[in-house]
Amino acid sequence: MDIKIKPKNIEFKQLTYTVPDKNETRDILKSVSGEFKSGELTAIMGPSGAGKSTLLNILTGFIQTGVVGEVKMNNAKVSDKKYRNQCCYILQDDNLYPTFTVEETMMLSASLKISGISLDEKKQIVNNVLNTLQLTHTKSTRCGHLSGGQKKRLSIALELLGNPPVLFLDEPTTGLDSLSSANCIRLLHHLSREGRTIIFTIHQPAASIFESFDHIYVLADGNCVYQGSANNTVPYLSSIGLQCPHYHNPADFLLEVANKEYGDFIPTLTKASKDDRWRLNSNFITDHATFHEFQIESDKTLVSRSNSNESKDLHVAPSEWTKFLLLVGRCHIHYYRDWTVTYLKLMLHITTAILVSLMYGDSGINANKSVANVGLFLIGVCYLWYTSLMPSILKFPSEVAILKKETFNNWYPLRTYFCANVLTTTPIHIVLSTTFSGIVFIMTDQPMELERFMKFCLCFIFTTMIADGIGLIIGSVFNPVNGTFVGATLSAYKVAFSGFIALHSHISKPMRLMSNVSSMRYLLESVVLSIYDLNRADMKCPNTEMSPKLILQELGMTANNFEFDISVIVIQMVAFKALAFLLLKRRLKKS
Numbered sequence: 001m002d003i004k005i006k007p008k009n010i011e012f013k014q015l016t017y018t019v020p021d022k023n024e025t026r027d028i029l030k031s032v033s034g035e036f037k038s039g040e041l042t043a044i045m046g047p048s049g050a051g052k053s054t055l056l057n058i059l060t061g062f063i064q065t066g067v068v069g070e071v072k073m074n075n076a077k078v079s080d081k082k083y084r085n086q087c088c089y090i091l092q093d094d095n096l097y098p099t100f101t102v103e104e105t106m107m108l109s110a111s112l113k114i115s116g117i118s119l120d121e122k123k124q125i126v127n128n129v130l131n132t133l134q135l136t137h138t139k140s141t142r143c144g145h146l147s148g149g150q151k152k153r154l155s156i157a158l159e160l161l162g163n164p165p166v167l168f169l170d171e172p173t174t175g176l177d178s179l180s181s182a183n184c185i186r187l188l189h190h191l192s193r194e195g196r197t198i199i200f201t202i203h204q205p206a207a208s209i210f211e212s213f214d215h216i217y218v219l220a221d222g223n224c225v226y227q228g229s230a231n232n233t234v235p236y237l238s239s240i241g242l243q244c245p246h247y248h249n250p251a252d253f254l255l256e257v258a259n260k261e262y263g264d265f266i267p268t269l270t271k272a273s274k275d276d277r278w279r280l281n282s283n284f285i286t287d288h289a290t291f292h293e294f295q296i297e298s299d300k301t302l303v304s305r306s307n308s309n310e311s312k313d314l315h316v317a318p319s320e321w322t323k324f325l326l327l328v329g330r331c332h333i334h335y336y337r338d339w340t341v342t343y344l345k346l347m348l349h350i351t352t353a354i355l356v357s358l359m360y361g362d363s364g365i366n367a368n369k370s371v372a373n374v375g376l377f378l379i380g381v382c383y384l385w386y387t388s389l390m391p392s393i394l395k396f397p398s399e400v401a402i403l404k405k406e407t408f409n410n411w412y413p414l415r416t417y418f419c420a421n422v423l424t425t426t427p428i429h430i431v432l433s434t435t436f437s438g439i440v441f442i443m444t445d446q447p448m449e450l451e452r453f454m455k456f457c458l459c460f461i462f463t464t465m466i467a468d469g470i471g472l473i474i475g476s477v478f479n480p481v482n483g484t485f486v487g488a489t490l491s492a493y494k495v496a497f498s499g500f501i502a503l504h505s506h507i508s509k510p511m512r513l514m515s516n517v518s519s520m521r522y523l524l525e526s527v528v529l530s531i532y533d534l535n536r537a538d539m540k541c542p543n544t545e546m547s548p549k550l551i552l553q554e555l556g557m558t559a560n561n562f563e564f565d566i567s568v569i570v571i572q573m574v575a576f577k578a579l580a581f582l583l584l585k586r587r588l589k590k591s
């Protein structure tokens with residue numbers, strides 16, 4: 001019994017893609033048309049810069065602006081959700097989480113794509129796909145330790161779990177040796193014979209690989225110069241007077257012609273390519289369902305998958321809530337395994353808290369040290385601010401490629417990922433900042449009252465969460481190098497406006513306005529209020545004139561303002577996270 005794949009043909013007509021070039025425009029694709037059929041292995045070829053990736057990106061819907069013409073899959077337009085839901089795009093870089101094993105990665109992908117079956121059935125499907133792609137022996141290997149060819153096969157395996165009828169691949173053989181390239185193409189050939197539409201770009205295929213392509217679409221300078229079967233290449237070129245030398249790889253000869261090494265034949269070829277007699281007769285594919293030397297050992301494994309689940313619809317995706325829980329699980333494992341995120345940070349926080357506390361001694365209770373005590377709070381706020389801001393700036397740039405792949409291939413919506421990420425990082429922020437602030441509170445003799453302690457810790461928790469939000473915003477807009485620079489500069493401004501280095505009452509009116517929106521001002525004020533407000537009794541060293549009330553007065557901080565400060569902080573925190581989400585969405589769309 002054959003796998004049931006509904007045939008999906010991709011048809012594009014008069015496709016032109018224009019980009020701005022200085023004060024003019026430049027056509028990258030020049031009115032190209034063609035049809036890529038289901039059950040066929042289609043290769044897009046051409047010299048470097050011919051427009052192969054551009055065409056692939058337009059057919060997948062990655063590029064939409066600047067495109068004129070029509071792209072359809074059966075009756076669905078490229079902009080329709082129906083079109084996108086049928087396609088998977090496997091990018092050149094295999095974006096995988098390095099700390100997860102092959103089996104874990106596959107199980108997560110299966111759980112995100114398939115619902116309504118038991119865990120055992122899911123495992124069976126995963127095993128079958130891994131077997132088909134000859135990855136069974138790598139099941140317990142972490143993705144970061146896989147070879148290039150294994151990563152490529154895993155990327156394909158991950159998408160196959162959703163049983164997509166159309167697969168686009170950008171240069172799947174780049175970076176692979178000749179044997180791995182041949183294996184990869186063999187696999188794609190096998191998948192096309194299940195009725196899928198397989199479309200990929202390729203640079204310079206070996207003759208044996210080239211022969212296995214059912215359909216090739218050759219671009220040169222944005223024009224289509226040949227569309228037809230690989231076997232018809234030589235007769236096609238000879239029909240316009242270009243004789244392929246004996247023992248010469250036809251693929252190489254075709255690319256040499258497209259590269260104008262024998263003169264400029266592009267206009268002639270563009271005209272000749274419109275003749276569809278060079279196309280493979282579709283009966284040929286049916287008659288040769290198993291291609292001579294490209295027989296895969298485990299042809300039966302995917303078939304058994306469809307048999308065993310005959311009565312079930314594998315395309316029913318799980319609910320968004322289930323996806324959310326799965327992503328929360330993945331985030332947790334990711335943070336747990338990346339020791340720099342958790343253990344290293346925890347150790348550093350403990351060490352820093354102890355060192356800082358030893359430096360300030362009894363500043364919490366000693367009235368003579370009250371200015372130093374406020375300085376200690378500022379140091380604490382700055383320390384947690386920086387250690388939270390910088391990793392957040394780097395977070396999205398390092399994950400954006402994975403997110404792009406997974407959201408584009410309908411694994412989950414971006415909002416689900418974002419919420420799962422916020423939910424996972426929040427407890428980490430709470431544990432880390434409470435550890436730091438708790439040690440400082442106790443070791444520096446702050447007043448031992450539960451309410452003060454809780455408020456004190458809360459302010460530091462919010463410090464890390466606000467800094468995290470701002471870091472995510474910066475990371476959504478800038479690359480890591482510019483992001484860290486912008487983050488450091490912004491933080492310096494925030495410290496300046498915190499109300500301690502330059503007192504709020506001492507700065508000019510316009511500057512005070514800036515101070516009024518600075519998160520660090522509210523963070524510092526709330527920490528100070530948690531210690532010196534709440535009708536605090538006089539401190540040790542009664543000879544000094546310093547009283548908690550006087551300290552607040554000197555700093556220009558209004559008593560009973562704690563709740564107001566926390567409200568502003570919470571509003572800013574929510575606003576920053578929402579803005580980070582919108583900017584990340586925009587970035588994924590733009591890239």
Ligand SMILES: Nc1ncnc2c1ncn2[C@@H]1O[C@H](COP(=O)(O)OP(=O)(O)OP(=O)(O)O)[C@@H](O)[C@H]1O
Binds near residue numbers: 028051052054
């Ligand atoms: N957004 C853009 N702005 C300006 N030029 C662009 C843009 N997109 C593509 N190009 C140009 O279009 C041409 C085709 O690019 P494309 O990446 O499609 O080529 P390719 O055939 O895939 O090349 P390669 O095999 O080297 O990857 C290149 O000259 C590229 O610089």
